[in-house]
Amino acid sequence: xxxxxxxxxxxxxxxxxxxxxxxxxxxxxxxxxxxxxxxxxxxxxxxxxxxxxxxxxxxxxxxxxxxxxxxxxxxxxxxxxxxxxxxxxxxxxxxxxxxxxxxxxxxxxxxxxxxxxxxxxxxxxxxxxxxxxxxxxxxxxxxxxxxxxxxxxxxxxxxxxxxxxxxxxxxxxxxxxxxxxxxxxxxxxxxxxxxxxxxxxxxxxxxxxxxxxxxxxxxxxxxxxxxxxxxxxxxxxxxxxxxxxxxxxxxxxxxxxxxxxxxxxxxxxxxxxxxxxxxxxxxxxxxxxxxxxxxxxxxxxxxxxxxxxxxxxxxxxxxxxxxxxxxxxxxxxxxxxxxxxxxxxxxxxxx
Numbered sequence: 001x002x003x004x005x006x007x008x009x010x011x012x013x014x015x016x017x018x019x020x021x022x023x024x025x026x027x028x029x030x031x032x033x034x035x036x037x038x039x040x041x042x043x044x045x046x047x048x049x050x051x052x053x054x055x056x057x058x059x060x061x062x063x064x065x066x067x068x069x070x071x072x073x074x075x076x077x078x079x080x081x082x083x084x085x086x087x088x089x090x091x092x093x094x095x096x097x098x099x100x101x102x103x104x105x106x107x108x109x110x111x112x113x114x115x116x117x118x119x120x121x122x123x124x125x126x127x128x129x130x131x132x133x134x135x136x137x138x139x140x141x142x143x144x145x146x147x148x149x150x151x152x153x154x155x156x157x158x159x160x161x162x163x164x165x166x167x168x169x170x171x172x173x174x175x176x177x178x179x180x181x182x183x184x185x186x187x188x189x190x191x192x193x194x195x196x197x198x199x200x201x202x203x204x205x206x207x208x209x210x211x212x213x214x215x216x217x218x219x220x221x222x223x224x225x226x227x228x229x230x231x232x233x234x235x236x237x238x239x240x241x242x243x244x245x246x247x248x249x250x251x252x253x254x255x256x257x258x259x260x261x262x263x264x265x266x267x268x269x270x271x272x273x274x275x276x277x278x279x280x281x282x283x284x285x286x287x288x289x290x291x292x293x294x295x296x297x298x299x300x301x302x303x304x305x306x307x308x309x310x311x312x313x314x315x316x317x318x319x320x321x322x323x324x325x326x327x328x329x330x331x332x333x334x335x336x337x338x339x340x341x342x343x344x345x346x347x348x349x350x351x
Contacts, residue, residue, distance in 0.1 A: 001117055001172050001205070002075055002082040002344050003027060006041045012051070015087045015105065021052050023085075023105040028061040030114040034148055034348030039072050040065050064349070078143055080341045081207065083113070092203060101205055111170030113205060117343050120154040120163035120175040126306040127216050128153070131176065133310065134219075135340050137320050141329065142337055148345035149174075160195040160208060167206035174342045175208040178215035183282030184254040207342055212335045213258035217305050219332055221322040222257055227315060228301065228308055236265060236298040239291065246290035256286045258331075265300030 005027070012020065031038035040048070045066040048054075054062065076082055084093070084100045090107055093100040108114065121127040128151030135147045154162050154175070163175035179189055188210050195201070195208045213219055222244060231237040243256045259282065260266065266283060287295065309315045322328060329336075 001113075001342055002037045002039060002079045003030070003085060003114075004039050004076045004082055005044055005085045006039075006076075007044060007085075007087070009043055009047045011087060012044070012047050017052075019105050019109065023108055024048060024052065024062075025058060026109065026114050027085075028058055028065075031065065031346055032061050032349040034146065034345050035114060035116045036148070037072065037075065037145060037344050037346050038065060039069065039075060041073065042066060042069055045069075061349070068346075072145070075143070075145075075344075079344065080337055082341065083205070090203065101203075107170075113170055113172055115171060116148050116150045116345075117172040117174065118152055118163075118166060119149045119343070120152050120159050120166070120173065122154055122156055122159050122178060123306075125153065126310060127176075129310045130216060130220075130306050133316065133319070134323055134336065135343055137323060138329075138336055139340065139344075141324065141333075142340050144340055144344045146345045146347045147340065147343045149343040157191075160191050163208065164195060164198055164200050164206065167201050167204040170204075172205045172342060173207075174339055175206075176339070177208070177210050179210040179213070181214055182259050184259070185282070205342075207339065209335065209338055212332060214261065217262045218258050218260070220305070220309065220319070221328060224309065224315065224319055224322055225262075225301070225305070227318065228305065230301045230305070230308070234299055234301060236301070239295055239298055243286070243290040256283065256290065259283060260298070261300060262305060263300050263303050265298045267297040 027038045030036045040062070045062055049059070049062060052058075076084075079098065081099045082101070084102050085108070086102050086104050088104050088106070089102050090104055091102045093102065103111075103113065119128060119131060121131060132147075132149060132151060135149065139145070139147045152162075152166070154160070154177075159177055160175055163173050167173040175195070177189065177192060179186075192208055192210045211219065222240060225231050226237060226241075240257060240260070246252075247255055266287075287298075309319060323332075
């Protein structure tokens, strides 16, 4: 997370000096450890240097922040979400593109905000590793210097509630849940809307998002999955390629692949029957349109899609250029942008 300290010099003068000194020390420590990005304007560095009793490490750390200001001073205008440090004011400033959390020095000292940002996902082992890979390999695309996050396993349906409890303890928390959408017209899951509206997280540094497709697996490009043994041996792979070709030929933006259950596949019961509601039957209708009604069900690829990729250096290497491509970012870039700044950090200082 980006922590911005840009108070006018006269504001520092009215702050309790001990509180200010301890806050600055903790900010410098978080920056040097690579937990977050700390941006202090040059006026602030000058005032702090001349009015606080700094040890050698603090002076050197503050100097590094000053030297980095020419490159990082404008990051607060780009960050989707950041912390604006204040003397005694807590609150939230929202605009169309940004959310700024105001946090007082005392609040920072009493909370856990300067620990690494935490990511709650439904499968902390494999999903967490994949989200970390995606964030790390797209950081520069969003002008994020570095990414630092701790992944926590949420435990299925309890993921959002566990994330909320963590946010209540004054941590910086993000939560990603699978949308389980079977059609582009289905709304955001109610659990996401409920979590955002929960009074428990009012004012907390907490963000929750649902995948813009069915689940994380559907964010992985079809070109990559074609290299999995489970894909090669499964006739569903060929059908998915045919459906993709049909959609390209007919200029269809919403892809069958984004909402297909890659793990379980679809059979008539979970493909949904046509005509039940606005969204029901979307998969079945697209399947029939693309394949001419010749295929009623598609076998899935099993539960280990992500683990096969994340445990293979070759597949991870192949994945990197695919997720950095303009076509992938055009679909999923907004989702990544909504999250990545909460994990923004500097590279750890090695001394």
